Amino acid sequence: MKKYHFTELGLVNTKAMFQQAMVERFAVPAYNFNNMEQLQAIVVGCAKSASPVILQVSGSARSYIGNAFLPHMAAAAVELAKETGLAVPLALHLDHGSSFELAKDCIDSGFSSVMIDASHHSFADNVALTKQVVEYAHAHEVTVEAELGVLAGIEDEVSAEHSSYTRPEEVERFLEQTGVDSLAISIGTSHGAFKFKLQPGEEPPPLRFDILEEIEKRVPGFPIVLHGASSVTRTHVEMINQYGGKMDNTAGIPEEQLRRAAASAVCKVNIDSDGRLAMTAIIRKIFAEKPGEFDPRKYLGPARDELIAMVIHKNGEVLGSAGRIK
Numbered sequence: 001m002k003k004y005h006f007t008e009l010g011l012v013n014t015k016a017m018f019q020q021a022m023v024e025r026f027a028v029p030a031y032n033f034n035n036m037e038q039l040q041a042i043v044v045g046c047a048k049s050a051s052p053v054i055l056q057v058s059g060s061a062r063s064y065i066g067n068a069f070l071p072h073m074a075a076a077a078v079e080l081a082k083e084t085g086l087a088v089p090l091a092l093h094l095d096h097g098s099s100f101e102l103a104k105d106c107i108d109s110g111f112s113s114v115m116i117d118a119s120h121h122s123f124a125d126n127v128a129l130t131k132q133v134v135e136y137a138h139a140h141e142v143t144v145e146a147e148l149g150v151l152a153g154i155e156d157e158v159s160a161e162h163s164s165y166t167r168p169e170e171v172e173r174f175l176e177q178t179g180v181d182s183l184a185i186s187i188g189t190s191h192g193a194f195k196f197k198l199q200p201g202e203e204p205p206p207l208r209f210d211i212l213e214e215i216e217k218r219v220p221g222f223p224i225v226l227h228g229a230s231s232v233t234r235t236h237v238e239m240i241n242q243y244g245g246k247m248d249n250t251a252g253i254p255e256e257q258l259r260r261a262a263a264s265a266v267c268k269v270n271i272d273s274d275g276r277l278a279m280t281a282i283i284r285k286i287f288a289e290k291p292g293e294f295d296p297r298k299y300l301g302p303a304r305d306e307l308i309a310m311v312i313h314k315n316g317e318v319l320g321s322a323g324r325i326k
Contacts, residue, residue: 004071004110005140010078011112012089013143017052018182018223018267026320027226027262030054031311032095032272034061036073037304038279043077045311047084049322054113054268056095059102071110088325093145095270103133107142115184119147123170130178138179145225145268148174149186168214175219182223182268187211189228189253207257209264216265223267229253230273231318233310239281243288255318262319269319278310279303 006013017028031042033055046053055077062070074092081088093113094106103114116133118126130146137144149166166185175183187208215224232252240247258269282303286293293299316322 006112009075013112021267027269030270032056041304041307045308047081049315050325051315051321052089054091113143115145143181145182146180147184184225224265225268236277236281243284282306
């Protein structure tokens with residue numbers, strides 16, 4: 001496979017994004033995608049709302065799309081932003097990279113940022129693997145995200161039954177020993193659409209802002225990342241259920257908690273499930289109302305429009321990233 005440096009594709013790494021986010025107190029949206037329509041929607045939504053954006057793929061999403069396709073899709077995303085009216089900064093990021101080999105392969109194929117997730121290993125093994133990735137990535141100007149603590153939930157190849165909160169006292173040592181550029185922490189978010197099973201009238205448990213605040217005190221000015229931060233929008237869940245789906249009593253992270261996090265040291269917020277729910281809701285509605293429809297453009301197009309609207313809402317009303325690019 002041909003090698004690319006991310007600058008050849010028109011991409012940027014996350015360094016300047018996070019510096020701006022830290023100073024101006026907002027969070028850069030990191031949206032996962034699995035196909036062309038999702039990618040188009042994310043780019044258009046961010047260009048229309050003048051927001052920087054991190055385009056994310058997991059290892060399995062990269063395999064699904066095709067390794068040879070991704071560099072060209074990323075370059076096309078850069079051109080699409082310009083055509084939409086604003087050349088917003090775009091980073092291409094590996095989400096939850098599981099090995100040095102995968103991270104290296106992504107760096108060599110044009111990714112501008114990678115995550116190495118060794119959070120399920122011992123502290124020492126997490127440090128060793130993260131440091132190995134950092135050394136290779138930094139030699140290619142690629143930024144690196146790591147993780148301390150474990151999020152519960154299931155999403156793509158990430159699966160954990162129980163969460164373990166990040167220990168603030170470990171953060172300083174981890175950063176010193178690895179040289180990583182940003183750190184994902186565990187404060188009560190979780191992966192997937194079924195984050196919390198609630199009964200009527202119940203509220204999701206609050207995030208552990210005390211842990212976040214302690215980490216911010218120990219490593220002031222360091223970029224923190226929240227994974228598993230979809231809100232599992234009620235409108236889309238209800239639409240899915242109305243048109244034949246089954247997503248009972250599920251809930252996500254309330255938007256007001258994400259707004260509070262985005263105004264702190266959290267510089268990056270990951271959103272995957274909400275994008276899936278938005279598109280699935282519209283597709284189910286169209287199939288139910290027009291059972292004879294078989295043209296993918298007629299259901300993927302409206303689903304893409306719904307995702308654009310969701311991205312604009314998240315950027316403007318939740319993460320505070322809208323209007324940051326002039």
